[in-house]
Amino acid sequence: MTDRVAWESWRVARLERATQPYGIASLARTEWLDSAAREVDGLPGLWRLRGQDIVGEGTGDLAEIVLAPGQDVTVDSVKVRNFARGGTNALRIFDPSSPNRITITGIDSYDYDPDWRVEGRYRRSEGERTADVDAVDGFVSTSRVAGEVDLITPAGAVTLTVIGSDHDGYSAVIGDATNGDETYRFRFLDLGDGPDEDRFVVDFNRTYLPPCAFSAEYVCPLPLPGNRWGIPVRAGERTVARN
Numbered sequence: 173m174t175d176r177v178a179w180e181s182w183r184v185a186r187l188e189r190a191t192q193p194y195g196i197a198s199l200a201r202t203e204w205l206d207s208a209a210r211e212v213d214g215l216p217g218l219w220r221l222r223g224q225d226i227v228g229e230g231t232g233d234l235a236e237i238v239l240a241p242g243q244d245v246t247v248d249s250v251k252v253r254n255f256a257r258g259g260t261n262a263l264r265i266f267d268p269s270s271p272n273r274i275t276i277t278g279i280d281s282y283d284y285d286p287d288w289r290v291e292g293r294y295r296r297s298e299g300e301r302t303a304d305v306d307a308v309d310g311f312v313s314t315s316r317v318a319g320e321v322d323l324i325t326p327a328g329a330v331t332l333t334v335i336g337s338d339h340d341g342y343s344a345v346i347g348d349a350t351n352g353d354e355t356y357r358f359r360f361l362d363l364g365d366g367p368d369e370d371r372f373v374v375d376f377n378r379t380y381l382p383p384c385a386f387s388a389e390y391v392c393p394l395p396l397p398g399n400r401w402g403i404p405v406r407a408g409e410r411t412v413a414r415n
Contacts, residue, residue, distance in 0.1 A: 176284045179377050186409070187279050190386055193268035194251045197276055197386040197412075200267040204260060212263060215247060219263055226254045226263055257391070258313060264389070272387040278413040279381065285326070288376040288407035292323035292332070294367040303333075307391045308384055318342055320398070321372040327403040332374060333396050338366050346379065347395040348405040355410045356385045358395050379408025386412055 173181075190197045201213070205226060209218040217231035228237035228247070237245055241256035244266075251266040267273075296319040303317050321332040336342035342363035351357050359379045363372065384390040 175286060175289065179284050182378060183279070183281060186380060190279070191273060191276055193273075194266045195273070196383045196390075197273040198251075198266040198268055198270050199264060199272065199383070199387040199389045200250070200270040201265045202255065202389040202391070203263045203265065205263055212265070214250065214265065214267070215252065221261055224254075224256060224261060226252075226261055228252075258311060270387075272389075275414040276386070276412060277415050280410040280413050282377075282406050282408060282410060284377050285407055287326045288405075289373065290323045290325055290376065291371055291373045292321040294334075294370050294372040295320050295322070296367075296370075303335075303396055305335075305396065306394045308394060309391045311391060313393070315393075321367075321374060323374060325376070325403065325405070327405065330401050330403060331398060332361075333398045334363060334372070335396075336363070342366055344399060345382075345393055345395045346405065347400040349402055350404045350406060350410075354404075354406070356381050356412075358382065358392075359405075359408060376405055376407035379405065381409045381412065 189195055203212050205219060205221045207221050209220040212219050217228050219226065219228050224241055226239040231237055231247055239245060239254040241254050244251050244253035253264045255262045255264045297317050301317045302314050305313050305315050315335045316337060318334045318336050321334060323330050323332060332344055334342050334344050344361045344363065345358055346361060347358045360382050361379055363374065382392040384392040
């Protein structure tokens with residue numbers, strides 16, 4: 173399989189996963205809860221926090237639903253999930269009929285360009301280096317900085333700050349000069365299991381849209397300051413196409 177064919181298969185799979193009935197595009201709402209039971213629009217019963225669990229009471233067939241962080245259950249025609257972040261929890265509601273999902277016609281992308289598959293020198297961080305990561309809603313978390321990759325791209329030289337570890341895999345969030353015009357405001361990169369000694373291959377053709385490009389109910393991380401570039405990265409996914 174050639175790199176282009178593999179990329180085309182990746183694009184098809186991306187769209188299929190995003191637009192599944194309960195895929196990322198179906199997220200209709202994120203409801204932050206506390207210990208006071210309350211109604212949630214579109215759901216039966218009352219919902220509240222009990223510790224880190226989300227509890228739904230009087231929801232129909234089930235007298236009580238208890239969701240630990242990360243767990244989900246289908247209620248009527250929607251799926252609800254306990255989303256935990258920084259000691260707080262939200263009820264995420266995935267609705268197949270959400271306009272976020274049913275209006276999608278595709279994911280616009282730049283054409284495949286082998287020149288945007290770039291190998292660079294990797295400089296591993298010394299010790300336990302961390303960075304504050306801002307989310308789109310202002311929440312700040314901390315992530316481990318694995319290191320930096322020095323790259324010569326078709327548009328110029330950049331340094332990519334990489335998050336992750338050998339155990340969790342490596343990734344990055346990037347911003348570039350196309351954002352807000354040709355592309356969404358920032359994009360994601362998955363970088364696999366790690367570098368080959370001091371070399372890292374970065375395939376910008378697989379730069380992809382964050383979940384918040386599909387639904388504004390997500391709270392995606394923004395690029396680290398070093399990953400906000402003045403060059404245009406004309407590779408990878410661009411925008412969500414809608415009717």
